[in-house]
Amino acid sequence: MATMQDVARLARVSVSTVSYALTGARPISQATREKVLAAMAELDYQPNALARGLASRRSRILGLLLPLDERGLGATESAFVTGAAATASAAGYHLVLSPVDAGDLDGLRRLASQRMLDGVVLMEVQVDDPRVGVLREARVPVVLIGRTGDTADLSYVDIDFDRTVRDAVAHLVDLGHRRIVHVNHSAAALAGGYGPALRSRDAFAAAMTGYGVTPVMIPAEESAAGGRHALTTAFGRAPDLTAVLAMNESAVFGILGELTAHGRTVPDDVSVVSMVTSPQVAELATPALTTMTSPGTAVGRIAIEALLRHVRDDGTALHQELLPCTLEVRGSSGPVRRQAVGAPRTEHPS
Amino acid sequence: MATMQDVARLARVSVSTVSYALTGARPISQATREKVLAAMAELDYQPNALARGLASRRSRILGLLLPLDERGLGATESAFVTGAAATASAAGYHLVLSPVDAGDLDGLRRLASQRMLDGVVLMEVQVDDPRVGVLREARVPVVLIGRTGDTADLSYVDIDFDRTVRDAVAHLVDLGHRRIVHVNHSAAALAGGYGPALRSRDAFAAAMTGYGVTPVMIPAEESAAGGRHALTTAFGRAPDLTAVLAMNESAVFGILGELTAHGRTVPDDVSVVSMVTSPQVAELATPALTTMTSPGTAVGRIAIEALLRHVRDDGTALHQELLPCTLEVRGSSGPVRRQAVGAPRTEHPS
């Protein structure tokens, strides 16, 4: 493995000149640069990343911090990750994937103090997230995917739940729906301060109230069974419901199944809109789901771009951006039926 | 940020003693060790990972190399990644996620020569994969997830397609099925030497031949539409089919839809077994899919464990392991119907 020494020797220049030729930190004459480049090519020289990082105090490594519970990544989160990885790589940075259990602040502190990460993207942010404080204390540049409650002096990229919910509701209202049920993430997620659950709940309540309708909102466990159960509850609270807004990618399939079990067809009797969902998942259902399609890799990309700006200039302004999900109408939503009001049946099966 | 110097000064020992106390590379008396540890605690000392890596020639960073096409990670691959990340992290290593386009050998060479990665796990391996050669040339320890054609001197972890297919076929045969159709990955994947597609095809052919039945095998694009199309073809080639073995997670939902469109119910008329599938995905379908459940995070974990052994001892033997998928019977498979033979209908819709 050739070193800079070797290159310098071969090119008959000093080591520092090689360095300048490589980084452009100081002007180098055309002739010298060419000699150096030739020597590099001949020796098949590659700079040692660690040495470079030590001397320059920049590792060119970014961290992607996310809690890694056993249920793994959903399609949406996985798109964030791949978007981030691709962007970092294209910019000549490495992206390390660091599982940090939300509670393990000491581990995080250790990670941050190793000086290995030039900056981090923090995923799965809670509304009140202690990890942010730890990172700030360690003076590591941070960009959030998601938002804390107090967004005053942090950069973040997040989904615009407010707008997404409004657009989804508007779609359903345009189709004539009024009795719309919001099936949220789990009660535990709500209690734990999970942003998407909280924000979409509030946005939904506001939107429905705006239309003069009392909002019906039900939490659901993150599983098909959770969705089924939530729907049973929904029929209890709003037997005349004609539409469901599902926040919860896992639950939505249970919802579809339970609708069928209740003798309702989709979209003729009940419309379903799945929020923050990827097209791939939407196509899995029959009929294919009308979704608010999540911005996917763009979220990860924008987060890394913002982080790079912080890492490089340091003085840059905050980047705060909300990306809306876009409505994609597929087979699961349609106009409300004329005679709809008055529930066809009121039994409570299994 | 405290350095080792600071610790040494405070503990009134030399820098090297601090290093030995930290790494255990040489024996240190109990008394001295305690002094050093106390000093570290007081200064809130964290070793600088880069300096450590430069001096010891071990970065404690592993790479996870995978092509990152726009369609992102499936549930199964995503489990590999999270399993790997969790294991690396638990072992005190960092895991960088490096998107390497399958063709970009130069980029890979550069990555490998930076001396930043102690070893790499290579995912999405082709049967004839040039990346392996590049890595070997750069003397970077490698573990594959998947296998090349010539497995002689490489460590790998892979799914045991042979056994998985045999078990799945046995399950269906036990239920009385004989006309079983194998819906594979896309023709492009087959042509490109994608291991899972190739191996499962061969295993299926062997298994069916073993039962004295001519195998029916059809490739399908990785989408619901691909599944639908494949099924139409299937009905053409085997109108009396009673079971489908689906390799292709995306296509399987299309298959289910198309079965319904053909007037067949699952599992009464046709049984469906989804290969190498996660339970989460299985639950999305109605009825829930009988699957050969993929080993999920275990694959990533084992790959990292093997890689760490290579990185540390260097001399260790190869690790070659095949993990079978385990049969989980859910609602999509059942006994063949008595009068089954002789197709109910033979129309070719849409």
Place this chain on the structure above:
DNA sequence: GCGCTTCGTCGAAGCGTTTCGACAGACGGC
């Protein structure tokens, strides 16, 4: 009590870069 190991510690030499101050020479203004 003698030399021999063994144990615990130290000092110094790297590891392969970046970066800082210095400086020689070319250049232009007046």
Place this chain on the structure above:
DNA sequence: GCCGTCTGTCGAAACGCTTCGACGAAGCGC
């Protein structure tokens, strides 16, 4: 023709750690 400015290059000092050889102090057998 002299001085001040740039340009392009060099040498050396970091960066914060690991590791090697050396060495005094014990501990041992005989």
